Amino acid sequence: MVGILRACILFALTSLSLAASADEWRSRSIYQLLTDRFAIQGDAGAICDPSKGLRCGGSWQGVIGHLDYIKDLGFDAVWISPVVSNLEGGTKYGQAYHGYWTRDIYSLNSHFGDSDSLKELSAALHSRGMYLMVDVVVNHMALIPNQPGGEIQSNADFNYSSLTFPNAEDYHPFCWVEDYNNQTQVEQCTLGDSSVALVDIDTENSSIVEQLNDWIHGLVGDYAIDGIRIDTVKHVRKDFWPDFVKAAGVFSIGEILIGDVDYLSPYTQVIDSVLDYPGYFALVSAFSKPGGNLAGLIDIATQTQNKYKQGAFMTGSFLENHDNPRFQSMTNDLALVKNAMAYSFVTDGIPILYYGQEQGYRGGNDPNNREAMWLSGFQTSGMPLVAHVQGLNKARKLAMSVNMDFLTTPMKFLPQADPMALAISKPPMLALLTNAGQDANGEHSWNISGVFSANEEVEDVLTCTSLRMDGDGNLVVFSDGGMPRDVFLDMDSKNSGQLKPSSSTIGFLPVSQQxxxxxxxxxxxxxxxxxxxxxxxxxxxxxxxxxxxxxxxxxxxxxxxxxxxxxxxxxxxxxxxxxxxxxxxxxxxxxxxxxxxxxxxxxxxxxxxxxxxxxxxxxxxxxxxxxxxxxxxxxxxxxxxxxxxxxxxxxxxxxxxxxxxxxxxxxxxxxxxxxxxxxxxxxxxxxxxxxxxxxxxxxxxxxxxxxxxxxxxxxxxxxxxxxxxxxxxxxxxxxxxxxxxxxxxxxx
Structure with missing residues (x-):
């Protein structure tokens, strides 16, 4: 072919749903976005004030237009907002731009696009070798009471006719969730308030359960969805989830918003994965200020490894999301930010990054943490956190390619004399983090021993520097401005059990060959x-x-x-x-x-x-x-x-x-x-x-x-x-x- 100057690999994947299993998701890194706030078609300068809680016009077509941006960051899975029809009109809290105020599970959210648009998004992701994760809500539906702001005493105070389940008996008898130590109340009472009530679906009703299972099976199949994130999991009885997850037929990760590992542990028996909220709270405590509680982070991670069904391997590790303040609203210290961001990529779980985190967004509590991404211009050049995220994704995937057991090798915390130093070994990766902060002047260090061999050379693949062990296999690394020495890889790969080049391998080019x-x-x-x-x-x-x-x-x-x-x-x-x-x-x-x-x-x-x-x-x-x-x-x-x-x-x-x-x-x-x-x-x-x-x-x-x-x-x-x-x-x-x-x- 005239003009062709390249010979490349011929490689194809199916663009149908990959029906991705939990094990297949383990290798992914996930980019979470709010559909309404990520990308729009047309005016990229359209104003969006998150504090008003109004729709800003983001759509599935908008997301399609910026998938290459996400892929260039190194992510190979995208988690989008719930896709179904939501409560219309205004409320005390604004509009249902976020997608969590479900009205009809059988209709798509027309503000995001139509059926063809969602299918195009799915196909566009698969065409890039990426997975699609869709948020789903089955615990409740959203209603404005008959007397907004007034006292609610029973189901009779609501008109359910506009909802998928249109009868009062389709919902648990009305009560507010007031005591989170009362699990029955947590599972059967209503969230929200008298302005917008999240009426609790009767998930003990067998016909409703069957309908929900049929719905999720159809949704996944119709739109080639590869995984689901399940909202408010703890508000539904545990024995509901196995059949629901089985009906979905794809990977499921659940939200249980609590910092107690013992509380979360039973849920790992009924769904594939949980968002690592205990780890999140500990991570914020450890890195939101210099000298934070690293010991607490180590303790939570160790509990997770010991108490969850699959250890921490299937947890979703994150620093930010739509329900919690952005980390940079808590600190302006770039060193602390980079260390905290790195943690999610070097632990046992699946890393999740919330859109805008890489752009340095600083919104506080909901709704201010739901800014318009298009106002950033999707800039990559000269953006330090963009480069940081790209490097973290590359390092993680590089570690996977070196060591076939990387994803199932539990991380270990190496004891450190410096109370502000954290060393995480997950062969062939060694991550060195610190919460000393950007004003640290070099007095903080990591002591590494028992990991590498004598005189062995290692490389920091993020900073492109190399270091060599001493004759006893020990190494002292000093902090540079409080920045993480994120990822080291064993250059000779002696301790990681990975594939190694042999003397008769033409495709591999070890150092001694040309x-x-x-x-x-x-x-x-x-x-x-x-x-x-x-x-x-x-x-x-x-x-x-x-x-x-x-x-x-x-x-x-x-x-x-x-x-x-x-x-x-x-x-x-x-x-x-x-x-x-x-x-x-x-x-x-x-x-x-x-x-x-x-x-x-x-x-x-x-x-x-x-x-x-x-x-x-x-x-x-x-x-x-x-x-x-x-x-x-x-x-x-x-x-x-x-x-x-x-x-x-x-x-x-x-x-x-x-x-x-x-x-x-x-x-x-x-x-x-x-x-x-x-x-x-x-x-x-x-x-x-x-x-x-x-x-x-x-x-x-x-x-x-x-x-x-x-x-x-x-x-x-x-x-x-x-x-x-x-x-x-x-x-x-x-x-x-x-x-x-x-x-x-x-x-x-």
Missing amino acids: VILDMLPHMSNLDYLHITDIVGGNECMGRKDIVQSIRLSELSFKRAEWTGALVTFVAAQSKLKKLELDEVEFTYSHSRPIDLPTLSQFIGTTSLLPHLSGMNGLVALDVVSYTSLSDLKCGLVPTLRHLTFSRNPPPEDDVDAFFQLIALRCPFLTQLVGICLPTHDRTPIHQALIYMKDLAVMDVGFTRWSVTVLLGKMVASELKIYATGLQIPGNSFEWVYNDRTRSWEIIT
């Missing part, structure tokens, strides 16, 4: 593959062309996760070599597209074979013999396939139409990685996902990036990309080329 490209002189001017795409998106490496990427410093290729999709770019013949005794060579011949060594030579049997037995193979797009747009064929291909573009490809001005057609013909396609034009290399539909760390958490077909071997060649206007996906039946196999079928096959 790659020779015969065609280097011809490639030096090509922005061939972004270096961040090749080596895992680590900021330490910057953005360089292919030649520079291969000549990076020793630090750059010290770990297995920095796996380059090393491609032969062919004019006549090109070779990729490793300078080792067991030299492996790729050669181009006219009789075969690429001569491959056996699989065992290519990826190294000693380090990888034990981890391959459970792989399902690469899910790929199958475009066969493309000669015109009408010839496009799509399919999920679990075994080796190839695609060929003819010598008469579409002109470059047809590229947009080409990708639009793929989106229509292949609704499961989320990323075209392998067709990257210079002018289209960052557009959503085919943004290159060569991040090996990202592939590790896609949960599509395979779960280890190490099984993916990507080879390509480009000759004149013809592009052939071979995406190999393996269904591994055993521990002995090799690839052979079948001349009759003109395809690679696995021989076991």
Whole structure:
């Protein structure tokens, strides 16, 4: 194809609901937003005063327009407001802009958009490999009493006819929740007040329970929802939840707004996950002022690990949300803010970030903590907290790609002599946090021992600095202006149980090896593959062309996760070599597209074979013999396939139409990685996902990036990309080329 200067990975995901399980959500990081306040279509300067509690015009289409902003922050799941129809009109507290004042569960909130818009949002998220989480409310519905502000004595003081459940007997007998130590009252009495009452649905009524279960099943299916956040969980009897969650069929995380681990613990037996409110309160106490209560944070985290069904692994860890004051309303100390933000990303749970936190929003209590995001301009350049969040997400995903057990390895707090120092070990990650504050002058430090080996070198992947242990494996790190030394990774990966490069691994480039490209002189001017795409998106490496990427410093290729999709770019013949005794060579011949060594030579049997037995193979797009747009064929291909573009490809001005057609013909396609034009290399539909760390958490077909071997060649206007996906039946196999079928096959 004329003008194509890139060969990338071909990779596809289903854009239908991923029916994501709890284990699959474990690897995600979640961006929470209020639909009405996140993004609007049209005037980006539209005024929105959160203190008035009025609708400001945010919509699902607005969210779609800024998904790339969220993805660029490093998030791969988005939690949106409840989607159903709400109370209309004004109240003492404003309007139901937030979505929590449910009126009719069978109608969508028209202020946010229509059914097609919500489906478009779901598809747009899936097209980026992201999950959709929807907030749901089943405890109550919202009503203005017959006499607003007057005394309410019974259900007769309400007119229920406008609600999904239109009869007085569909609700518990009226009473206000006044004693939160009385669980029956908590579960069966009404929240709110005489201006807006949140009338309590009778969730003991079997017909209502059945209706609610049917509704959530349909909602999830209709809009390809991947997970649900459940509001006011503690206000419904515990034995209601298992059937409701089962009916949803996707991951569920519940809100139980209390700081008591013992109170929350039983709920972890009936739903997948809970928001970590005990951890939230302890986190605020620890970091909202210099010298806060770190011991209390450690105590709560330890209780969580010991008392919850799955420890802390499935908790939602957060610093801000729509119900609590923004953290920066409590402190202006940037060092404390960065340390507190880092905690959610280095603990055992699933990190959740509330929209605007990365922009430095400072709103206090509800409603002031619900500012309009569009007034920030969605700025990223020069925004210190944006960069901080991006780094935290990258570090977490990097740790996942290095250590397959990272997500199920419980964090440990390393004892520190400094009362303002917090050291969290979660191999291969070591997070060093402090609540000394930005005025700290360097007298605070962390003492690290018993984690790394003698003379071992470690790297702070956020600041791109490296440190070396002493001869006893100890290290003293001094605080710099109270900032976190957020994440260290064991450069030699000796203590983390992850995959490691072997002497026969061509895809991995350990420090002792170099790659020779015969065609280097011809490639030096090509922005061939972004270096961040090749080596895992680590900021330490910057953005360089292919030649520079291969000549990076020793630090750059010290770990297995920095796996380059090393491609032969062919004019006549090109070779990729490793300078080792067991030299492996790729050669181009006219009789075969690429001569491959056996699989065992290519990826190294000693380090990888034990981890391959459970792989399902690469899910790929199958475009066969493309000669015109009408010839496009799509399919999920679990075994080796190839695609060929003819010598008469579409002109470059047809590229947009080409990708639009793929989106229509292949609704499961989320990323075209392998067709990257210079002018289209960052557009959503085919943004290159060569991040090996990202592939590790896609949960599509395979779960280890190490099984993916990507080879390509480009000759004149013809592009052939071979995406190999393996269904591994055993521990002995090799690839052979079948001349009759003109395809690679696995021989076991």
